Amino acid sequence: MAKRGRELVKNIKRYRVLLAMLLPTILYVVIFAYIPMGGIVLAFKNYNYNLGILESPWCGLDNFRFLFVTNKIWKLTINTLLYNIVFILVGLVFEVGFAIMLSEIRNQVFKKISQAFMFLPYFISWVVVATIMLNIFGSNGVLHHILTYFGMGDYSIYRNTKLWPLVLVIVKAWKQTGYGTVVYLAVITGISQELYEAASMDGATVWQKIRHITLPSLKPTIFIMVLLSLGNVFRGDFGMFYQLVGSNQLLLESSDIIDTYIYRMLTTSPNTGMTAAAGLYQSILCFICIMIANHVVKKVDPEYTLF
Amino acid sequence: MKRNQLKRVTALSLAAVTAVSMVGCGSKAATTKAAKNYEVKSGPYYDKGYDLTDHETITMYVLGDRPEDMDEVLEKANDEYFGPNLNVDLDVEFLNWSDYQTKYPLLLSGGEKVDLIYTASWCFMNEEISAGAFKELDDEFLQTYMPYTYEELPSQAWDQISVGGKIYAAPKGKVSFTNYSLLAARADLIEEYGLTEPTNWENFKTYLTELADLQGETGVTALNTNANREQLLTMYEQSQMVQNVTEGHDFIYHANNSEAAPSEDDIEYLYMSDVFENYAEEMAELAADGAWSSDAINDTTDPQSYFENGTSGAFVWNGTIFSAGKNLEDAGNGTYAAYDVTSDVKRSTGSYATDATAITTKCENPERAALTLDYMKSDVDLNRLLLGGIEGKHWKLESDGTRSTLDDADNYSWNSWAWALNRQDEPDESTLDQRQIDAETHNCEMEFIPEQTGFTFNPSSVQDKYSAVSAVIDEYRQSFALGIYGDATKEKVEEFRSQLKSAGIEDVTKEFKSQYAAYMSAK
Numbered sequence: 001m002a003k004r005g006r007e008l009v010k011n012i013k014r015y016r017v018l019l020a021m022l023l024p025t026i027l028y029v030v031i032f033a034y035i036p037m038g039g040i041v042l043a044f045k046n047y048n049y050n051l052g053i054l055e056s057p058w059c060g061l062d063n064f065r066f067l068f069v070t071n072k073i074w075k076l077t078i079n080t081l082l083y084n085i086v087f088i089l090v091g092l093v094f095e096v097g098f099a100i101m102l103s104e105i106r107n108q109v110f111k112k113i114s115q116a117f118m119f120l121p122y123f124i125s126w127v128v129v130a131t132i133m134l135n136i137f138g139s140n141g142v143l144h145h146i147l148t149y150f151g152m153g154d155y156s157i158y159r160n161t162k163l164w165p166l167v168l169v170i171v172k173a174w175k176q177t178g179y180g181t182v183v184y185l186a187v188i189t190g191i192s193q194e195l196y197e198a199a200s201m202d203g204a205t206v207w208q209k210i211r212h213i214t215l216p217s218l219k220p221t222i223f224i225m226v227l228l229s230l231g232n233v234f235r236g237d238f239g240m241f242y243q244l245v246g247s248n249q250l251l252l253e254s255s256d257i258i259d260t261y262i263y264r265m266l267t268t269s270p271n272t273g274m275t276a277a278a279g280l281y282q283s284i285l286c287f288i289c290i291m292i293a294n295h296v297v298k299k300v301d302p303e304y305t306l307f
Numbered sequence: 308m309k310r311n312q313l314k315r316v317t318a319l320s321l322a323a324v325t326a327v328s329m330v331g332c333g334s335k336a337a338t339t340k341a342a343k344n345y346e347v348k349s350g351p352y353y354d355k356g357y358d359l360t361d362h363e364t365i366t367m368y369v370l371g372d373r374p375e376d377m378d379e380v381l382e383k384a385n386d387e388y389f390g391p392n393l394n395v396d397l398d399v400e401f402l403n404w405s406d407y408q409t410k411y412p413l414l415l416s417g418g419e420k421v422d423l424i425y426t427a428s429w430c431f432m433n434e435e436i437s438a439g440a441f442k443e444l445d446d447e448f449l450q451t452y453m454p455y456t457y458e459e460l461p462s463q464a465w466d467q468i469s470v471g472g473k474i475y476a477a478p479k480g481k482v483s484f485t486n487y488s489l490l491a492a493r494a495d496l497i498e499e500y501g502l503t504e505p506t507n508w509e510n511f512k513t514y515l516t517e518l519a520d521l522q523g524e525t526g527v528t529a530l531n532t533n534a535n536r537e538q539l540l541t542m543y544e545q546s547q548m549v550q551n552v553t554e555g556h557d558f559i560y561h562a563n564n565s566e567a568a569p570s571e572d573d574i575e576y577l578y579m580s581d582v583f584e585n586y587a588e589e590m591a592e593l594a595a596d597g598a599w600s601s602d603a604i605n606d607t608t609d610p611q612s613y614f615e616n617g618t619s620g621a622f623v624w625n626g627t628i629f630s631a632g633k634n635l636e637d638a639g640n641g642t643y644a645a646y647d648v649t650s651d652v653k654r655s656t657g658s659y660a661t662d663a664t665a666i667t668t669k670c671e672n673p674e675r676a677a678l679t680l681d682y683m684k685s686d687v688d689l690n691r692l693l694l695g696g697i698e699g700k701h702w703k704l705e706s707d708g709t710r711s712t713l714d715d716a717d718n719y720s721w722n723s724w725a726w727a728l729n730r731q732d733e734p735d736e737s738t739l740d741q742r743q744i745d746a747e748t749h750n751c752e753m754e755f756i757p758e759q760t761g762f763t764f765n766p767s768s769v770q771d772k773y774s775a776v777s778a779v780i781d782e783y784r785q786s787f788a789l790g791i792y793g794d795a796t797k798e799k800v801e802e803f804r805s806q807l808k809s810a811g812i813e814d815v816t817k818e819f820k821s822q823y824a825a826y827m828s829a830k
Contacts, residue, residue, distance in 0.1 A: 048439040049416055050668050066771035070779075070809050130607070138602040158602045247534045248604045249786035249799075256782075264781040265774040270412050270434055274774065 042276035063277035066265060073258070077234065077285065080257040083165070084233045087172050088226060094177045096218060099184035100210055118178035126243040129171065133157075133244065161250045168255060172240060183225065184218060191217045223297060223304035230293045234285040235259065258282060343390060350392030351455070351686065352678060363672050364396045365389075365679045367423035367664075368414060369725070370430070373401045375718035380696050388682065388689045395679050401724065415440040415667065422670040423680055425727055426476050428555045428660045428763070433470060437767045441475040441665040442673050452677035453477060455685030459731075464659035466761030472829075476663035477680055480730040484625065484750040485657035486554065488542040491628035491635075493518075493620050494644040496525060505621070505646050508546035512593060518620040519597040529598040531619030533606040537788040538623040543586045545649040550757065554658045556764050557780075558819055564653045568758035568827060571820045576812060578780065584800050587787040594790030604789045617641050629743040645742045653755035660763070662727040683728050690730055695721040709737035762826045769818045772811030779806045 012019065039053075046059040067073050098118065105111040121129075136142050139156035147155050157167060191213065199209050236257035245255045252260075262278045290306075298305045344362040347353050374380075381399060389395045402410050411431055414421055416438070426432045426441070435441055449457045456477055468478040492505050492514065500521060505511035518529035532538050544550075550562040552569065557577040560569035577583050593599075600606065611631050614622035617640030622631050632643035666676045683693060695702045695710065696719030702710050712721070721736070722729060766773040783803045786792065792799045 047416075050439040062771075066774045069771050069775040069811055070806070127607075130605070134602060134605055138605070139600055140602070156602055158605050244605075246605050246607070247781070247785035248791070249783050250791060251605075252782055261778055265778040267408065267777075267781070270408075270431065271770065271774075272412070272416060272438065274770075 039276060040280055042273055043280045045273055047272045059273070063271075063273040064281065066274055067262075067278060067281060072261065076256055076258045076261050079255075080234055080236045080259070083168065083236065083257065084229075086165075086169055087176075087237075088229045088233070090169055090173050091176055091180055091229075092222065092226065094173050095180035096184050096215075096222065098177055099181045099188055099218075100214055102181065102185055103188040103214070104206065104210075115178070115181075118181060120178065121175045122179040124175070126239040129175065129240075130243040130246070133171070158248065158251070161254065164245070164251050164255050168240070168244065171244065172237070175240075180225075184221060187218055187221045188214060220304055224306065227290065227293055227297065227306045231286055231290045233289050234282045238263065345390045345394045347392060347394055351682070352393060355454075357674070357678065359394045359675075362394050362396070363675045364398055365422045365672075365676050366398045366400060366420050367425075367679075368400045368402055368421055369425040369727075370402050370404065370407050371724040372403060374696075374720065374723055376696060376701070376715065377719070380692060380719060383697060384689060384692055388686065388692075389679065393675070393678055393682060395675060397679060397683075399724075415669075421667050422672075422676040423664050423666060425662070426665045427662050427727075428658065432476065432660070432663070432665075433763075433765055433767070435665075436470055436475050437765075439668060442668050442670065444474045444477070444666070444677075448677070449474070452674050453681040453684075456480075456681045459685060460659075463756070463760060467659045467763070468663055469761070470763055471765055476660075476665035477684065477727075478659035479662040479727050480684060481733055482656040482659055482661070484654055484747075484754075485661065486541065486551075487625060487654040487750065488538075488545060488623050488648075489625065489628050489746060490542070490646040490648050491614060491622045491632045491643045492646060493527070494642040496521075496527065496620060496641070497644070500525075505648060508542070508648055511542075511621075511646075511648050512589070515593060515598040515621065516596045522597065525620075527618060527620050528600060528613070529620045530593075530623075531613035532599050532603050532610045532789070533608055533613075534604050534785050534789070535607055536610055536624075537785065538610065539590065540586065540788060542623055542648060543589070544582065545652050545654070547582050547585075548652055549582055550655070552759060552819075552823065553762050553764055554660070556819065558764075558816070562653070562755075562757065564755070566653075566755050566757050571824055574820060574823065576807075576816050578807060579804055579812065579816075583787075584797070587790075587792075587796050587800055590788055591790035591793055591796040595793060599789065601791070604785060604791055615640070626743065626746070629740055629746075632742075633740065645746055647746060647749060650749065650753075653753050654750060655755055655757065655760070662729075664727045683725075684730065687730070687732065690728060691734075693728060694725045694733065695719070704734060705737050707737070708734055709739075710734040711737040758830075759823070759827065761830075762823060764819050764822055766815065766818070769811070769815050772814050775810035776807060776812050776815055779803070779810050782806075 041053060043063050044058055044060065045053070045056040046062070047053070047056045051057075102111060102115060105114065124132075134141065137155075137157035138144070139154060139158070141156070144155050147153060157163060195213050196209055199213060204212070236259040238257075238259040241255060241257050241260050242263065245251045245260070258278075262275075266275060266278075294305050294307065347359045352359065377399065381397060385396050389397050402414070407430075412435070415424070415435060426435065432441075444453070460478065460480060464478045464480070465474060468474055468476055490505055490511065496502060496518065497504060497514075500517070502517050503510050503513045505514040515529040518525070518527065522528060530538065544559065548561060548563045549559045552558045552560060552574055558574050559577050559580065559582065560573045560575065562569070575582075594601070610619065611622060611624070611627070613619040614631050615634040615638065617635060617638075622628055624631075628645060632645065635641055635643055664680055666673050666680070670676050683689060691698065696715070698704065700713060700715050701719045702712055702716060702721060704710055710721070722733075783799075783806075787796070787799070787803070790796070
């Protein structure tokens with residue numbers, strides 16, 4: 001025992017620099033992820049400020065009841081899941097695709113400009129995106145005026161409700177691609193140039209190099225990024241859905257998600273316990289999802305798992 | 308070696324950055340200046356048995372943006388009023404409109420020092436009372452620690468603020484007709500194109516339709532509105548002589564200008580009633596006629612600014628229409644005329660519970676907080692200082708008892724945050740428009756006080772269903788208000804109602820009626 005203790009002290013001393021580098025992350029995760037987890041208890045309590053978290057009376061599953069009063073939550077859970085899966089897949093194709101394209105551009109000035117333009121939408125808030133969309137695709141928008149000029153009748157995307165799932169996917173991809181590309185671009189930059197040179201000497205075309213060198217090198221990153229995204233697959237992008245869809249009930253029929261629904265429920269009568277219950281419901285689903293995904297990946301190739 | 312050093316430097320810097328960032332997690336450092344301890348020797352609270360020996364800082368939270376001259380006003384209030392008369396320093400903190408909905412509940416559940424806080428029937432009052440955030444103010448406490456306010460406020464005010472027979476906040480001292488909708492229409496367009504004058508509901512709809520037909524020529528949308536404000540519902544209810552049983556909840560009855568309390572059977576849930584169905588159909592007709600843009604449902608621009616910039620032919624709201632009209636005229640974008648579309652309908656003032664101040668349960672010295680609140684509400688000079696700033700700098704009292712604004716008024720505009728502190732004798736603005744004076748006079752002539760005034764509904768026993776109903780309403784309400792369903796409106800109303808039923812509206816209605824019956828029989 002004493003020997004093990006000495007070993008530990010020795011190891012801490014030996015790896016002090018590495019441990020110090022790890023410290024910020026550990027503190028961040030403990031403070032912002034582990035400690036708040038204690039708040040889960042609120043989901044099962046009738047929270048009273050005077051009594052505090054621990055002393056407030058237990059209320060069983062009462063706080064969860066509001067979610068299931070109507071059967072809507074199941075449909076919204078499926079909506080949220082499907083939207084997120086499509087966002088992840090489309091995002092993946094665009095991000096990897098554009099990262100590869102950017103890495104193949106030889107003109108540095110053009111490359112930087114393209115990257116900057118791709119990155120720009122990431123910094124535009126959803127409120128502004130919603131206004132831009134209204135002014136381009138709305139019934140008084142630019143598109144409408146152009147079409148009217150050419151005698152092609154009036155057009156508004158807000159009346160074409162069937163298109164909305166597609167609209168949301170496109171807008172999300174437009175906003176997200178630039179940011180997502182950075183990670184893959186960094187990995188591509190790290191691939192040894194010798195591999196490409198050797199392939200060139202063997203007469204490989206650009207496509208062959210991408211298929212046999214770039215994509216296999218990106219594989220571990222792709223797996224990790226997808227697994228991390230699956231951890232949030234039951235949490236919708238509230239900002240996007242709330243701003244773009246708003247109170248338009250016709251659009252809500254196909255574009256309502258858990259987050260906007262809970263917002264509508266609790267915005268008029270906020271309740272700490274119910275909010276905690278809704279958060280826990282989403283967390284449990286995300287947890288189950290990531291465990292299954294990780295398990296599947298482990299079966300396919302244990303090297304690519306998260307844990 | 309160099310590499311090792313680099314590693315160490317990096318590690319140490321990272322650790323240092325972490326340590327520095329964690330400092331922010333600690334408790335808030337005391338930044339207030341050393342408080343001066345006063346010996347209270349005179350004033351309204353001197354020699355009345357209050358223990359004022361220890362100096363206290365009372366922190367009050369209100370909604371709105373901090374006026375530029377707030378510090379100067381507070382310094383004067385503390386030096387001349389709170390300090391010498393209560394041995395108190397008042398600190399006022401602001402919750403911005405943009406994020407008060409998130410911050411407000413956090414503030415009360417978290418560890419911040421909050422002694423007094425603004426609340427209202429629309430600003431979390433019922434929810435925070437259920438969560439135990441506000442101190443109950445029983446009769447004895449009020450008479451002892453808010454003696455002047457207790458005397459001054461009418462009993463109606465205390466009735467309206469009570470929840471379940473108990474009082475948790477001190478209401479404002481003056482109410483106006485904030486729930487009654489008036490119309491500002493474009494006088495210049497009416498004259499130029501010979502449009503129908505919107506003197507009643509039917510004429511108003513004709514006016515909107517005529518204006519919509521002229522949109523290509525005028526560039527003005529008949530009612531340029533958006534997804535955030537339901538402009539016509541209240542006015543439609545007025546036209547049907549329908550009143551809400553109590554403010555803030557969608558239970559209605561046909562009052563027909565009578566002050567008699569409705570029987571339980573007369574009470575209907577708005578969205579299940581014929582009134583709503585007819586309203587939805589009329590809105591669909593107006594939408595089809597082009598009264599507003601078909602994309603209004605996805606627009607979030609404030610409709611008041613549409614009227615002010617001249618792109619809307621109408622603006623419907625309470626007395627705010629006059630300032631919107633003034634801004635329209637000042638900017639040279641047109642002229643306006645104000646209409647009371649339902650001028651023969653009786654109207655009630657907004658409830659006293661629309662603005663109030665509560666003492667929090669975590670307040671360490673609720674007695675002194677109550678005295679501070681009492682002083683702010685009862686002393687005319689202090690009250691006007693807080694409402695309008697420094698007399699002679701921000702505003703001036705005219706000989707006829709009205710107030711006029713001075714150059715510095717932009718840095719502290721009248722009553723920009725202290726709505727819950729206002730008094731019955733608050734001076735009117737000297738430059739009130741004649742149209743506004745006429746409208747207010749008519750409002751007073753037509754005032755009615757229904758018998759059930761004072762009844763409030765506490766939905767906590769059906770909270771899950773109440774929340775589910777809220778979600779359904781939020782999903783559909785604006786879509787009906789902007790008539791987006793066209794010919795399918797009737798079917799959509801049915802769909803909406805079946806969703807309300809599955810969310811539990813029948814149980815909520817039953818609970819509402821039972822609380823109402825209990826209130827009325829106790830009365």
